[in-house]
Amino acid sequence: MAKLPSTKTKPPRVRATSTTKRRKTPLSSQITDRNFLTPTGFLFQVQRAPKISYFGNRINVPSLNLGVAQQTNYLTDIPRPGEKIDFGDLSLRFLIDENLENYLEVQNWIRGIGFPESLTQIYDFQKTGNINGDNDMLNLYSDGTLTILSQLNKPMFYVKFEDLFPYQLSDIQFDATVADVEYLTAEVSFKYTIYNIEPTTCC
Secondary structure, eight states: OOOOOOOOOOOOOOOOOHHHHTOOOGGGGSOSOOOOOOTTOEEEEETTOGGGGGGEEEEOOOOEEEEEEEEOOSSSOEEEEEEEEEEOOEEEEEEOOTTOHHHHHHHHHHHHHHOSSOTHHHHHHHTSSOOOTTOOGGGTOEEEEEEEEOTTSOEEEEEEEEEEEEEEEOOOOOOTTOSSOOOOEEEEEEEOSEEEEEEOSOO
């Protein structure tokens, strides 16, 4: 007796398209590196003031503040994103060496820009320090780099600042009543044009 053909049909094969291949699971969108950023892993270098680079013990990645415009409405004003970003100050606290070399380095920078005694101060200051080629902007500014380190002290990111200049330097507080020796520190605040965070290109 001959077999009758089966009435069952096989389901068509579905090819894996790019959308099905790229379908993300809930875990695939999580952070891959679960290590946390340590506050002690950093190194700051500024071309015009190299003597403060290795004495810094606190620094910040400046904040960003996008201005907000208000669109008037008869019920309530509607906030709209602005067009300019306000960059926060870069602040560095550093240990003062016994010869005041790093402290005077920053102070002379501010004095050179402000020339509180005579015009010759700014003229003499422009002849010193690193000159950034043709676009030196009167040689009053300097670029700086903040290197963010991993827990293994390997460079992870570079925070690059353009056209830095100090505008505020804290005082030095002497105190003969302290019980334990606390080494003196100072804090300098910088203005700049812009900064960018760039990942390192190697491991």
